[in-house]
Every structure is written in C-alpha cells, then in structure tokens.
Amino acid sequence: MSKKTVEIPLGSQHISLLEPVRFKFECENEKIIRVDSDVGFVHRGIERACTTKFKFDTISTVVARICGLCAITHSLSYTVAIEKLLEGEISMKAKYLRILLLELDRIHSHMLCLSHTCENAGFEAMFMRIMGDRELIMEMQELVTGNRVQFDFITIGGVNRDISSVKVQELRKTLTVLTQKIEGYIEEFENNWSLSLKFKGIGALSLENAYKFNAIGPLARASGLKIDVRNEIDYLPYDKVGFKMQSRSGGDIHARNTLRLDEIRNSIEICNNILDGLPEGEIITKIKGKPLGETIVRFEAPRGELMYYVKGNGSAMLDRVRIKTPTFACIPAFSDIFVGQDYADAPAILASFDPCLSCTAK
Amino acid sequence: MLKSLFKAFINLFSKPQTIDYPLTPIEKDKQYRGLIEYSEEDCIYCLKCEKACPPGAILFVPVENPSENEKNKKALEYNYNPYLCIYCSECVSACPKPDEALWQSNIKAPIGVKSDAVNTRWFGIEKLHESRDSK
Numbered sequence: 189m190s191k192k193t194v195e196i197p198l199g200s201q202h203i204s205l206l207e208p209v210r211f212k213f214e215c216e217n218e219k220i221i222r223v224d225s226d227v228g229f230v231h232r233g234i235e236r237a238c239t240t241k242f243k244f245d246t247i248s249t250v251v252a253r254i255c256g257l258c259a260i261t262h263s264l265s266y267t268v269a270i271e272k273l274l275e276g277e278i279s280m281k282a283k284y285l286r287i288l289l290l291e292l293d294r295i296h297s298h299m300l301c302l303s304h305t306c307e308n309a310g311f312e313a314m315f316m317r318i319m320g321d322r323e324l325i326m327e328m329q330e331l332v333t334g335n336r337v338q339f340d341f342i343t344i345g346g347v348n349r350d351i352s353s354v355k356v357q358e359l360r361k362t363l364t365v366l367t368q369k370i371e372g373y374i375e376e377f378e379n380n381w382s383l384s385l386k387f388k389g390i391g392a393l394s395l396e397n398a399y400k401f402n403a404i405g406p407l408a409r410a411s412g413l414k415i416d417v418r419n420e421i422d423y424l425p426y427d428k429v430g431f432k433m434q435s436r437s438g439g440d441i442h443a444r445n446t447l448r449l450d451e452i453r454n455s456i457e458i459c460n461n462i463l464d465g466l467p468e469g470e471i472i473t474k475i476k477g478k479p480l481g482e483t484i485v486r487f488e489a490p491r492g493e494l495m496y497y498v499k500g501n502g503s504a505m506l507d508r509v510r511i512k513t514p515t516f517a518c519i520p521a522f523s524d525i526f527v528g529q530d531y532a533d534a535p536a537i538l539a540s541f542d543p544c545l546s547c548t549a550k
Numbered sequence: 551m552l553k554s555l556f557k558a559f560i561n562l563f564s565k566p567q568t569i570d571y572p573l574t575p576i577e578k579d580k581q582y583r584g585l586i587e588y589s590e591e592d593c594i595y596c597l598k599c600e601k602a603c604p605p606g607a608i609l610f611v612p613v614e615n616p617s618e619n620e621k622n623k624k625a626l627e628y629n630y631n632p633y634l635c636i637y638c639s640e641c642v643s644a645c646p647k648p649d650e651a652l653w654q655s656n657i658k659a660p661i662g663v664k665s666d667a668v669n670t671r672w673f674g675i676e677k678l679h680e681s682r683d684s685k
Contacts, residue, residue, distance in 0.1 A: 246604035249638050313558060320567040334583035340638035348643055349581070381551045 192216060196531060200229050204308050204535035207545035211526070211538070218530045223523045227516070230549040238509040244270060244479055244500065247509065249340055254511070255547040256337050257297045260289050261489040263342045266509070268423050269485040269498040270344050276475030280425070280467045282346035287424055288462045289332065289341055290487075291455040295366075296325040297490035298406075298448040301542035302373070305445060308535040309386035314376065321369045324362050331355055346472035356463050363456055363463075370456070374449050377442070387442040391537035393525050394439060401521035405492020405514050407541060410447045411439035417488035430454075430461045441540040478502050489514055491542055513547040582656040583637035588628055592651040594621045599641035599652055607634035608641055611678040626682075629675050632659035633668055 199210035208229035214222035234254055238247050248270075252263040264286060271278065303318035326336050332351055333339040341347055377383060393403065398411040408415055414435050418426045434450040436443040479500030487494050492514030499508040522541055529537060569576060586608070600608050609629045616625040637654070645652040662668045 242604065246602070246640070249604045249636065249640070323567075330582065331579060334579075334581050335637065338636065340583075340636070340640075343640070343643070348639065376554060379551065380554060 193221065198534060198538070200226075202535075204539065206304065207543070209543060209545050211534070213526065213531060213534065215531050218532065220526050220529055220531055220534065223526045225519060225523060227519065227545055227548050230546050232550060234550045235509055235511060239506050243504040244506050245344060245504075247506070248342060248344065251509075251511070252338055252340065254550050255544055257300065257544060258293060258489040258491070258494070258547065259338055260293045260341065261487050261494055262511075263340070264290065265485050265487045265494055265496040266498070267342050267344055268487075269483050269496050270479055271475065272423075272483045272485065273479035273481055273498065273500055274344075274475050274477045276345060276473065278346050278473055279469045279471065281469040282471050282473075283424055284429070284462050284466055285332075285347045285351065285471065286342060287426065287429055288459055289329070289339065289347075290424075291458045291462075292325055292329055292332075294490045295452050295455050295459075296322050296329070297542075298452050299325065301490075301539070302377075302445060302448055304542075305387075305441065305536060305539040306383070308539040309383065311383060311386070314383070318373065321366070324366055324369075328359055328362055331358060343472065345475045346470070348472065350471050351466070356466070360460070360463055363459055367453075367456055370449060370452055374446070377445050377449060384442070386533075386536055387445060387540075388440060390441050390533050391525050391529060391540060392438065392440040392443075393521060395437075397524055398439065398521065401524055402517060403521040404517050405488075405490075406444055406447055406451065407492070407518055407521060409433075409435045410443040412437045415493075417486050417493050421486060423485070429458045431458060441536060444540045478504060479506065482508075489547075491515055491544055491547075492518065511550060513544070513550070515541075515543045515545065515548045518543075519548075578656050580656060583639065584654060584656040584658050585632050585637075586630060586635060586639075586641060587653055587655050588630065589651055590617050590619060590628065592647055593619065593628065594647065594651070595619070595624070595626060596646060598644040598646065602640045602644035604638060604640060605634050605636055606676075607631045607636075609675055609679045610682075611675055612682055631668075631672050633662050634672070635659070 193214050193216050196213045196215055197210060198213060199205055200208040210226040212224040213220045238250060242250050248263040248267050251266045252259040254262050299318050299322040303315045307315035329339065330336045333341040333349060341349060393407065393411045395412045398408045398413045403413065404415060412435055414433055416433055418431050419433055432454050434447055434454060436447045480502040482499040485496045494514055495512040497510040498506060501507050525537060526534065597610055600610055607630060610626040611629060612625055613627040616622050616627060639654050642648050642652050642654050
C-alpha cells in the first residue's frame with residue numbers, strides 16, 4: 189500500500205453481504221486497483237464429518253446441509269456417486285423427477301440472485317417484487333418434497349416421494365403464472381433506465397479473461413464462454429427434456445442478469461416438458477452393497493460446476509469425500525473483475541456473481 | 551420506465567402479497583413434512599429406524615418395566631427427540647411396517663422451553679444407549 193492509496197475492507201460482516209466473505213480493496217480515489225479476498229469464515233468441517241461420523245447411506249442428508257440454495261444438487265451429486273460405485277440403475281421416472289427438482293432449485297436460486305443484485309444497486313422495489321414471486325417456487329418445492337428448503341428428496345436408488353396428477357396440475361398452473369412474471373422482469377431489466385445505469389457496462393469480464401481465470405457457470409456464459417455441465421453428462425437425460433445452452437456476450441452485470449433470466453425461462457420450459465411427459469414406473473429401486481473404489485461426479489449447480497470425489501473401502505464408512513464448489517473456482521475471476529471499477533459499484537458487482545460462501549468454506 | 555412507475559402507483563392500492571397469518575390460517579398439505587409418530591403395539595423392535603436415522607433422533611434404550619409387546623425380547627423402549635429430528639423420513643422408508651408402526655405427520659415440533667429439560671433428558675438416554683451397545 190503506497191501513500192496515495194486507501195485500503196477499504198468489505199466484510200466479513202457487511203450490510204450488502206448475504207454471507208461472510210472479506211474483500212480488501214486497495215483504492216486510488218474511487219478506483220479499485222488491487223483486491224485481496226478471504227473466504228474461510230463459515231468452515232464447518234463437513235468433509236471430515238462425512239468420513240468419521242456418518243455412514244455412507246446417511247451422508248446425502250449431511251451434504252445437503254452444506255448450502256440452503258443448492259441443497260438438491262449436493263445431495264444428488266453424492267447419491268449419483270454412490271450409485272455409480274454400487275453399479276445400481278435407477279428408473280427413468282426417478283431421473284425425470286430429479287431433473288424437475290434440480291431446475292426448480294435453479295429458478296429460485298437465480299431469482300434470489302437477481303433480487304439481491306437489484307437491492308445492492310439501490311432498487312428495493314424490484315427486490316421486493318422478485319422475492320415475493322420467488323415464493324411461488326418455494327411453494328412448488330414444498331408441494332413436491334414436503335419441505336421448503338432442505339428437501340431430503342433424493343435417496344440412494346431414486347427419490348422418496350411420488351408426484352400425483354393433482355400436484356402436476358397445480359405445478360403447471362404456477363409455472364404459467366411464473367412465466368408471465370419472468371417476461372415482465374426481462375422487460376424491466378432491458379429497458380429500465382435506473383437499472384441500466386447501474387448494470388450496463390459495469391463489472392465486465394472479457395471472454396479472454398474468462399478462459400484465463402477458469403470462470404464457470406453463469407459468470408462464464410455471460411462472457412460468451414459456452415460451458416455447461418448439463419451438456420456433458422449422461423447420468424440424467426438432459427438432452428430429452430429440452431435443455432438449451434444459454435450464452436450472452438458482454439460479461440457485465442447486465443449480461444449476467446439477462447443470462448440468468450434466459451436460464452430461468454429455459455428451466456421453466458424443461459419443467460413443463462417433464463410434467464408433460466413424465467414416464468410411468470417405480471420411483472425407487474433397492475440398491476444393495478457397500479461402496480468400493482473411487483469415482484468423480486459433476487453436476488451443474490445454479491452457480492456452476494459442482495464436483496464430488498468419493499472413495500470407498502468396502503465398509504460403511506467412506507475413505508474420502510471431496511467437494512469442489514463453483515464459487516471457489518470463480519474467485520480468481522471475481523478478483524480480476526473488481527480491478528478498475530469504482531468502489532461504489534463493488535456491492536452490486538459482488539451480488540451479481542451470486543457467491544455462495546457456505547458452499548465454498550463448507 | 552413509465553410502465554414501472556405506473557405499476558408502482560397501482561401497487562399502492564393493491565393488497566399486500568403476504569398472508570395475514572394469525573388471522574388467516576395457512577393451508578397445510580397432508581404430505582408436508584413433520585414429526586415422526588410411533589405405535590408401540592405394532593412395533594417389531596427390528597431397530598432399522600434407529601440405524602437409518604442420520605442425526606440419531608431415534609434411540610431404543612433398555613428399561614426395567616418394558617411394554618407388553620411379545621416382540622420386545624430385549625426390554626427396550628422407543629425414544630424420539632423432536633428437536634433433533636430433521637424430518638427426512640429415512641426411518642419411515644426403512645421400517646418394515648410403515649404407516650402401522652412408524653409414520654410421518656405434518657405437525658412441527660413444539661417450542662422447547664428450559665423447564666422441559668430437553669437436553670438433559672436426552673443426554674441421559676444417549677448414555678443408556680451407549681451402555682446398551684457396549685453390552
């Protein structure tokens with residue numbers, strides 16, 4: 189730090205943060221010239237607990253508690269890893285129900301991010317609107333799984349709750365209402381003058397830098413880097429439910445917001461397709477045995493690629509559970525984006541990354 | 551821009567989006583997750599629910615005057631901690647007689663107050679459980 193610069197901390201407790209993270213900005217007048225970050229404030233030792241305290245068949249409920257927003261992706265990744273080790277095949281209906289929940293989860297997570305970005309940019313009315321409408325998704329999740337946040341819906345061998353035709357009708361109705369609301373947001377985000385002032389051209393990540401800093405998830409796709417794990421995996425039939433890769437160019441906050449809205453639209457389409465063509469069959473198949481060997485499973489969480497490494501030794505206790513979360517992989521890119529921006533824009537930029545620190549520190 | 555201003559103005563006169571909770575009751579679906587309920591008469595004491603429970607909220611401990619269930623050969627008693635339960639219903643899916651011996655209701659746990667001595671009672675049960683395992 190030279191005499192001309194000022195060091196301003198953001199976090200670990202700050203009014204604009206949802207979760208504890210600390211950024212130290214070195215500023216020259218209003219401009220940020222260097223960033224230092226620390227993410228380890230919510231470490232709970234979950235990886236260690238998975239190998240010492242819990243047996244392998246109960247861990248899917250443990251890892252679900254890493255994060256409230258992508259609970260379903262965590263438990264799904266772990267469950268698929270165990271199914272791969274035990275060489276069990278699950279029914280098509282269970283696979284479709286898993287995608288349904290995964291996409292509902294993505295919609296509500298993206299809506300939370302959008303509302304929070306609006307709030308940090310000073311547009312609180314929009315924050316209230318989006319959070320109010322997000323409740324529709326929460327109710328849908330509660331209807332399908334029985335819980336609002338921690339679903340415990342996915343078990344080894346399938347899912348543990350079936351969906352009745354009455355519920356399918358209700359979900360369809362809510363999805364129609366939600367589609368109209370999303371169209372309204374798209375118009376607002378594209379045309380609203382004050383939102384444009386805060387979002388357009390601010391916090392941009394170029395395609396080159398997205399490659400260089402290994403950006404993933406919506407952050408990379410908003411810069412034009414077309415990577416999405418849903419396009420690459422074969423454990424879930426994403427190619428049959430109408431998944432389309434979304435991408436935007438520009439890489440600024442506006443591009444990230446509109447990309448999230450595009451993804452929500454696509455997710456709603458996927459949910460509708462699933463409800464239309466839900467196959468008949470059992471929702472759960474018994475899988476027996478103890479995991480032996482090692483495996484890697486990747487899934488697209490709302491924030492990017494989530495990777496699970498599981499190693500079993502043939503007993504009920506696992507040897508190793510390693511979780512690589514999307515936010516952790518994006519931190520170099522985050523730090524790069526801040527450089528050259530105004531300090532006053534930092535909260536809005538940070539919210540547009542949609543960082544999940546409880547995932548990162550676990 | 552004008553549209554959103556117009557919408558904001560309309561919103562001034564519309565109903566709030568929230569539910570007026572104590573006055574308007576919240577509708578509960580039958581399948582919402584809640585406390586686990588147990589019937590002693592139908593239990594066969596296989597202890598599968600105890601093994602399946604992730605947080606260890608179901609414990610069978612030895613007692614001096616057990617119930618008159620003939621399946622209860624080891625003189626055990628079912629103990630359930632509603633405050634530890636995560637409502638995952640793994641116990642119900644592990645149970646050989648679901649809906650008879652063990653099922654899930656949609657009622658949430660009552661508020662735990664200090665005078666109930668929830669923790670002290672439960673720690674005692676955990677100790678008894680450990681002694682059962684060591685035997």
